[in-house]
Each structure stands twice: as C-alpha cells, then as structure tokens.
C-alpha cells in the first residue's frame with residue numbers, strides 16, 4: 001500500500017524574488033511529478049512542518065515544478081530561507097483542481113489578487129498551452145502596490161500569447177502607475193463580458209474573493225459558473241484530519257476549487 | 272451459538288493470549304477502563320461501556336507514522352457503541368487513500384451491555400445496547416456464563432480451536448438471552464424516557480443557527496474533552512518528526528483548529544465551534560457517508576468540563 005503521508009524528495013533549483021515577501025521556488029522532484037492544474041501539494045520543510053501550496057507552473061511540465069510562496073508565518077518563513085541545492089519534501093498531488101473540460105469553448109475570466117496569482121498562473125499557462133480549445137481569455141489582477149505584483153516580467157508574454165490583461169493597484173505612492181487604481185473589482189468598469197457563455201475563476205485573499213464573487217454575480221455570472229479556491233486550514237490533505245471542513249465537504253479532497261453554487265450557503269466561507 | 276461457563280472463561284482468554292495481546296475492561300470503583308491482560312488477571316464482561324472508546328487501539332493519540340512490529344490484539348468487552356464508532360472511523364480512515372497506519376490486526380470480541388451508564392443514550396438514536404454486527408465474536412453475559420456468537424471467519428476459527436471449552440447453547444440459554452437483552456433495553460430506554468430523535472428533523476435544525484446552541488454552548492470552555500473521549504471523532508494534526516510524520520489527536524473545539532495564515536479563522540467564535548460538532552455528527556456525515564457521527568455512548572456528557580448535556584442539547588435543538 002502506498003503511504004499517503006510519505007513525502008517525495010525534491011531539490012531546490014532556483015529561487016526567484018517576486019516581491020518583498022513573495023518568492024518562487026523551482027523544484028526538481030526525485031521522480032516525475034504529474035498534477036492537474038489547480039491541484040495542490042503539501043510542501044514539507046524537514047523537521048519543521050508542512051504547508052499547502054498550488055504549483056504555479058504549467059501542469060504540462062513534469063520534470064520541474066514551480067511554487068510561489070508568500071511569507072506568512074512559521075513554515076513559510078523557513079521556506080523563504082531555502083537556497084538552491086536544499087532538499088525538501090512534497091506530498092501530493094492533492095485535491096481535485098480545475099475542471100478544464102467544463103471550460104472548453106467558453107470565455108474564461110480569471111480574477112486574482114495578491115499571491116492568489118500563483119495557482120492562477122498555473123491555470124493561465126495550462127490554458128495558453130491549448131488556447132484553441134477555449135474562448136476569450138481575460139486576466140483581471142489586483143495588487144496592493146506596483147511593488148506587490150508577482151510575475152511582473154511575465155504579463156507581456158502572456159498578452160502576446162493571447163490573454164487579455166487588466167491590472168489594478170490599490171495605491172501607488174510613486175505615481176508611476178499608468179493602469180487602473182482601486183480595488184480589483186474596479187477592473188470590471190467598461191469591460192464587455194459574456195457571462196452567459198463564460199466561466200469565472202477567482203483566487204486571492206478572502207476579502208477579495210468575497211467582493212470579487214459579489215461583482216461577478218452582479219455582472220451576470222451564474223453561481224455554478226464561478227469557481228473559487230477555498231483556502232482552509234489543511235493538515236493531512238487527504239480527507240482524514242478534518243481541519244479543512246467546509247460544511248459537509250473537505251476542501252482538501254472535494255476541493256480546493258469549488259463552484260460558488262456548491263459552497264454559497266456554508267457559514268464562514270469568506271473568513 | 273456456543274456457551275462458555277464463567278469458570279472456563281479465563282482459561283479461554285489465557286489460551287488466546289499465546290498469539291495476541293488481550294485487552295479488557297478493568298473495573299475500578301463504579302467505572303471501567305481498558306487494561307492489558309496479564310496472566311492471573313480475572314475479568315467479567317458484564318456491565319457497560321468503558322470511559323475511553325476503543326479508537327485509541329487503532330491509532331494512537333500521538334503517533335509516529337512508521338511501520339511498527341507488534342502482536343495482533345484482541346479486545347474483549349467492547350460494546351455496541353464501540354463497534355459502531357469504529358465503523359464510523361473506518362469510513363474516514365479507510366476511505367481512499369487508505370491510511371496505512373490504522374490497525375487491521377485487532378479482533379473485536381464485543382459484549383452485550385447488561386447495565387447502562389447514566390449518560391448512555393443509544394436508544395434515543397434508535398440503536399440497541401449491543402453489537403448487532405461488525406464483531407468477530409460477541410459475548411452475551413448470562414448468570415453463570417456467556418453465550419457466544421461468531422461474526423467473522425476468524426471468530427468461527429477461534430471457536431473451532433477451543434471447542435473443548437464450549438458447549439452448544441441450550442433453549443434455556445436462548446430464553447435467558449432474550450430476557451437479559453430486554454432488561455438492558457428497558458434500562459436504557461427508561462433513563463431516556465423513551466425518547467427517539469427524529470434524525471431528519473434534527474439534521475434540518477442543525478444546519479442553521481439556533482437559540483438552543485447558544486443556550487447549551489455558553490458554558491463550554493473549549494477543553495476538547497468531548498472529542499477526545501468520543502468513539503466517532505477522528506480529527507488529528509500532522510506534524511514533522513525527525514524522519515516520519517507524527518500525528519497528534521486534535522479537536523474542532525480548540526480555538527486554533529481552523530486558523531489560517533494571516534490570522535483568519537472561520538471558527539473563532541466559541542459558538543461556531545460548538546455547532547461544528549453537531550454539524551459534523553448530525554448533518555455532514557449523514558450527507559456524505561449516510562450515517563451519523565455519534566453512537567449515543569454519552570461519553571462526551573460524562574467528560575464535559577462545562578457540564579453540558581449533549582443529549583439534552585440534541586433534544587432541545589430538535590424541538591426548537
């Protein structure tokens with residue numbers, strides 16, 4: 001029997017500083033590692049602890065995976081100390097990920113905030129890889145300040161490959177921001193969308209998920225066409241430890257991506 | 272069905288101890304709890320449930336997750352609520368991907384309850400005070416011996432091997448059995464005033480906030496005794512050891528249970544944690560697994576530091 005608690009060793013190949021508190025880690029697992037876009041892994045710092053992250057690299061890449069991590073507490077602080085050649089563990093892939101087949105032929109709106117861009121990058125790269133299967137592809141991305149934009153150097157390439165990109169920052173103290181200013185929902189102003197044949201995918205801090213979802217409903221998306229990444233406390237990642245309970249669902253096993261229609265009546269989903 | 276005379280019973284236990292560790296309900300004062308059998312120990316299967324459930328035989332409250340060498344075990348005197356609780360845990364631990372550290376080398380030798388703890392309320396959930404399935408052998412205490420029923424191939428094999436200690440059950444034994452079972456049922460029903468909860472109604476009520484929760488929850492001190500002693504609670508926290516993962520028992524009643532990075536916590540409020548336990552047991556597990564998450568053993572009532580009567584809370588919620 002395979003042991004779902006065992007980690008696969010992976011070597012850190014490259015560390016990229018994305019912002020002052022976000023780094024991307026390129027990892028080379030000891031064996032080929034397959035996952036579906038939106039699935040996550042438990043990242044183990046030996047002797048310290050585990051934390052869940054969604055790879056930010058395309059699921060078409062199997063030899064190396066990249067994970068983008070914000071320094072947020074105990075385990076992520078240790079992760080931020082890692083250097084190339086360090087060996088860590090990964091456990092997974094876990095969860096269900098995005099149902100890409102349901103997106104085929106549809107307009108796809110990706111709504112992201114802050115480090116929530118990490119799983120969305122994986123989704124975006126996977127969609128761009130097979131762009132012909134899908135309709136119009138829009139990315140609406142909000143950050144606190146221009147300095148907090150992750151993957152700052154990559155947007156131009158995504159645009160070239162066919163994604164429509166709209167970005168906002170909450171504030172800009174240097175005055176050098178030529179795009180929109182305001183919380184991410186301001187990007188909907190003047191945007192022509194096709195909610196009747198479209199899906200929306202949201203990932204970001206809870207407050208942004210909440211207002212983002214409300215906005216999507218307001219502009220005409222149906223609850224069953226809005227996909228949310230539920231960030232819950234996770235420990236086992238395999239539906240045993242109970243921590244990620246989201247009403248009757250285990251976010252780790254039945255999610256972490258849920259249709260809004262499925263979770264909308266559950267208490268505390270935005271907390 | 273077989274019968275064993277009480278004077279032959281310890282010899283039977285002793286013979287089994289050659290191949291397995293034996294655990295039994297050891298009585299002290301007016302309660303009983305699990306003890307490992309040593310040569311010379313004597314015990315009886317009369318009575319009712321122990322203080323702790325059997326779950327900690329199957330996984331430990333603190334456990335290094337690595338392959339372990341150990342002898343198989345036999346648990347004597349587990350009650351109906353124990354096997355029911357165990358089956359509920361298996362729905363979690365043995366569901367795909369199966370937990371390889373959940374023990375499968377333990378035989379369950381259950382026993383019918385002949386009395387009830389004052390907090391037992393299995394009858395209110397529509398259950399009976401005995402194991403009706405999921406046992407290897409079941410023992411029904413009669414005055415001078417035990418009637419034994421095999422519930423698995425392994426159980427049958429043990430009866431075959433020990434046939435010289437056993438006799439076939441007589442008609443008188445079978446009559447005594449019915450009387451004993453009826454008497455225990457009467458005791459449990461009696462202390463629950465004949466109440467049987469309407470599970471469907473309870474499920475609906477539990478899904479929404481309810482004044483009864485606030486009423487009963489207000490003396491909760493978030494100690495987690497209730498989930499620790501519960502045969503059906505399964506939560507744990509996975510931590511890092513030097514080489515393996517270490518699993519610690521955890522509880523939805525503790526304030527940090529659902530905390531996420533950045534300080535967000537959907538279960539910050541005491542009442543939302545208090546409700547979580549009801550939701551899990553009477554709404555979510557019924558929806559996902561088609562069973563309750565409670566056996567009616569009343570251990571959480573006996574253990575509660577806030578003197579909260581879980582059964583009365585359930586009745587109040589269902590009546591609200």
Ligand SMILES: Cc1cc2nc3c(=O)[nH]c(=O)nc-3n(C[C@H](O)[C@H](O)[C@H](O)COP(=O)(O)OP(=O)(O)OC[C@H]3O[C@@H](n4cnc5c(N)ncnc54)[C@H](O)[C@@H]3O)c2cc1C
Pocket residue numbers: 040050051052053054055068069070071072073074075076077115118119230231232233234256526527528529530531532533534
């Ligand atoms: C499916 C999923 C995908 C994710 N993907 C990404 C991603 O791609 N990039 C990213 O940056 N982040 C991601 N996250 C968030 C990331 O997992 C968290 O930021 C990370 O777990 C923080 O760990 P930490 O130990 O550094 O933080 P801490 O705040 O130290 O710890 C958080 C955890 O420790 C426990 N804890 C800490 N303090 C306490 C306390 N006082 N009381 C009780 N419990 C406590 C909590 O149980 C919690 O689980 C994702 C989360 C999920 C669920």
Ligand code: SF4
Pocket residue numbers: 356497500501502503504552564565566567568569570571572581
């Ligand atoms: S909730 Fe209470 S009564 Fe129900 S199984 Fe658990 S300990 Fe027993």
Ligand code: SF4
Pocket residue numbers: 490491492493494495496497498524571574575576577578579
């Ligand atoms: S045992 Fe009682 S006081 Fe302790 S957490 Fe459970 S309900 Fe609260």
Ligand code: FES
Pocket residue numbers: 233234235236237238239240241242243244245250251252253
């Ligand atoms: S993280 Fe353990 S059940 Fe979901």
